[in-house]
Structures are given as C-alpha cells and as structure tokens.
Amino acid sequence: MSREGVYNFSAGPSMMPEEVLKKAQSEICDYRSSGMSVMEMSHRSAIFAEIFAQTKNKLKKALKVPDTHEILFLQGGATLQFASIPMNLMGTSADYAVTGNFSSLAAKEAEKYGRVNIACNSADRGHSYIPKQSELKLDAGASYFYYCSNNTIFGTEWQYRPETKGVPIVCDMSSDILSKPVNVADYALIYAGAQKNMAPAGLTVVIIDKAIAGRQMSVCPSVMSYDTLIKKDSMLNTPPCWCIYMLGLMLDWLESIGGVGQMEKIKSERAAKLYDFLDNSSLFIPHAEQGSRSDMNITFRTHSEELDALFVKEAASMGLLNLKGHRLTGGMRASLYNAMPMQGVDALIDFMKKFEVEHNAK
Numbered sequence: 001m002s003r004e005g006v007y008n009f010s011a012g013p014s015m016m017p018e019e020v021l022k023k024a025q026s027e028i029c030d031y032r033s034s035g036m037s038v039m040e041m042s043h044r045s046a047i048f049a050e051i052f053a054q055t056k057n058k059l060k061k062a063l064k065v066p067d068t069h070e071i072l073f074l075q076g077g078a079t080l081q082f083a084s085i086p087m088n089l090m091g092t093s094a095d096y097a098v099t100g101n102f103s104s105l106a107a108k109e110a111e112k113y114g115r116v117n118i119a120c121n122s123a124d125r126g127h128s129y130i131p132k133q134s135e136l137k138l139d140a141g142a143s144y145f146y147y148c149s150n151n152t153i154f155g156t157e158w159q160y161r162p163e164t165k166g167v168p169i170v171c172d173m174s175s176d177i178l179s180k181p182v183n184v185a186d187y188a189l190i191y192a193g194a195q196k197n198m199a200p201a202g203l204t205v206v207i208i209d210k211a212i213a214g215r216q217m218s219v220c221p222s223v224m225s226y227d228t229l230i231k232k233d234s235m236l237n238t239p240p241c242w243c244i245y246m247l248g249l250m251l252d253w254l255e256s257i258g259g260v261g262q263m264e265k266i267k268s269e270r271a272a273k274l275y276d277f278l279d280n281s282s283l284f285i286p287h288a289e290q291g292s293r294s295d296m297n298i299t300f301r302t303h304s305e306e307l308d309a310l311f312v313k314e315a316a317s318m319g320l321l322n323l324k325g326h327r328l329t330g331g332m333r334a335s336l337y338n339a340m341p342m343q344g345v346d347a348l349i350d351f352m353k354k355f356e357v358e359h360n361a362k
C-alpha cells in the first residue's frame, strides 16, 4: 500500500497534510544550508532558537494568544498535565467535569493532590452527551474548573464554554485545538498533546495565564513547575525540538488555507456530511447525542459486533484506515482532524452506502 488513495482516520497520532510531510522531507537532511537536520541541532543554537521563536509566534497569531498568556512547548504528553495541573494550581480543591475517559483519568490523578469535586459525570449515558450549564455542580471556592473540550474516545464535544463565575478555567483541548477560534483570555490554562491536531507525538502545548503560575506545591518537580518553565521559556531541559519544528510547518499550512476561522467552516461541513449520512442510515447508529456531537471524532456502530469488525476490515482493504473504535467503546470511530480532506469523508460515505446495501437485512 502507498499513501496514494489512502485516508487515515486514526484518532492519534493522526494524519498530517502531505504538503507538510514533503516540506519536512525536503529539509530533513540539511535544514536551510545549516549542514544538519533539525533533529541534530542543539536546542540552544541560534538556528534552533529562531525555529522555536517563530513557531511560538505562529501559534500566538493563529489562536490570537494575548500577552497575558505564555506558550510552553513541553514533553510528557497530555497525561503528564493531568498531574502538573493539580500540583501547580489546586490548593485545596478543584472542580472536574467528567465527560469521557481522559477527564476521568485527570480527575483520578488530581485526587492525589487535593479534593476533587465532580461537577458532572456523563457516564450515566455512556458518555454520549455533554451536560448543560445548568447541570454543572460548581463550587465557588474551587481553585479551578477542569474540563476536556472534545472527548476523543466517545466522540462528544462541548458546544459552549462553561460559565464559572470567576473560577479559573483549565481545558484539555488535545483533540480539537486549532479546529476553530477560541477566546484564550477566557482560560487560565489550555493544554493539548500535539499528536491529534498539531504535530507528531512528543510535544505538549500549554497556554497559561502567567498570573496563575507560582502557586505550585513544594514537592512539585521543577520540570513540571509552570513558574519555572515560564521563566526558562520551556528550556529547563531539552524540549521536543523536531516536533516544535513540525508544528511550525503545520501552522504555515493552516495559515495557507485561511487559519482557524476557515478551519471552523471546513470541519463543520466535513462532520455535518457524515452525521447527515448516519442520521439517515438504516444500518449505522451514531453514538453521540444531538447537540453534543464532536466534529473531530465521529463514533458509530451497526447492530452487531461481527458486522462492525467486518466493516473495519473491508474499509481498510479500500484504503480507509483506522476506523476501529476505541477498546472502551467498540464500534467505529472516524477521526476528522484538520488534515482530513473532504474527499476522505466522501470516500468513507460511499463505502458506507455500499456496505449498508449489502448488509441491510437485519
């Protein structure tokens, strides 16, 4: 199999635009006549310092990050942030909205460091929905309110930003960052593992209001202290240099297609097409409830596990890859991140239509 005619629906690490990969390929052995690859450069060199500063600026511009906030490029994945956040910000208690696997894991991790108030838990309906603002049980004394804007595994996405009456908001945006504009000033901290919608695995982006740094627990490791990381401009130790460079290329590509404003239109259209097909299908059943659906990860199934498995297998033989749902949910999941072209969705729907005709006898 070659890349030609293949659409990769992986939930992460996920597909990147071919132009970005080609650009990286053209520079991989000799970055701009430096005589070396970005992978081989000192992170303290002038040439890498420029890549670092430019990537930061591009992200600042793409998301209109205000000067009150600092951008950090870190290692450890989103999962390390599950611990970093409470160690830095929790004080005595925090509110956690549990709407899927990753927010559940984050809440469990936070329990080691203080009191966790579960503001909501959508497990009662298989994490198929996002609770309404009026259903959130908020603690006015909480140090922060934590939520995950897009639930990668279950395929739900918050369609609103929770109102917390002044309690700082922390958000895991790993799987929908850069898919639409966000008002960064509304958040005390936004973070995202890069491998869903930004860059290769190994980079975690944190966007933090500088005013909330400096409250870390005394046992907080230096490499997890936001205060220290801000002061060191993400270079307390070696940052994920190659991934930072790749993020720069991804941001150039995003700008070339019109930025996050244009991406919001594209991703909405892309997802609407697939949901429309699912809603009218006599075979496929969408998982997420109307009004809570993710535009990034679309989860669905048929009436039988055997048929689901057959679907995934036959789809793969047609070049429609990685459609198997997460082990927690079963069924199927089509991840439609920024790099997925509309042709990929069209090819998927065409295949689903054929499969539906062949297997419709229930």
Ligand SMILES: *Cc1c(COP(=O)(O)O)cnc(C)c1O
Binding pocket: 012, 076, 077, 078, 079, 080, 102, 148, 150, 151, 152, 172, 173, 174, 175, 193, 194, 196
């Ligand atoms: C993938 C994912 C994570 C975990 O990311 P790692 O980088 O593997 O730690 C956390 N949150 C969300 C929303 C994700 O999609």
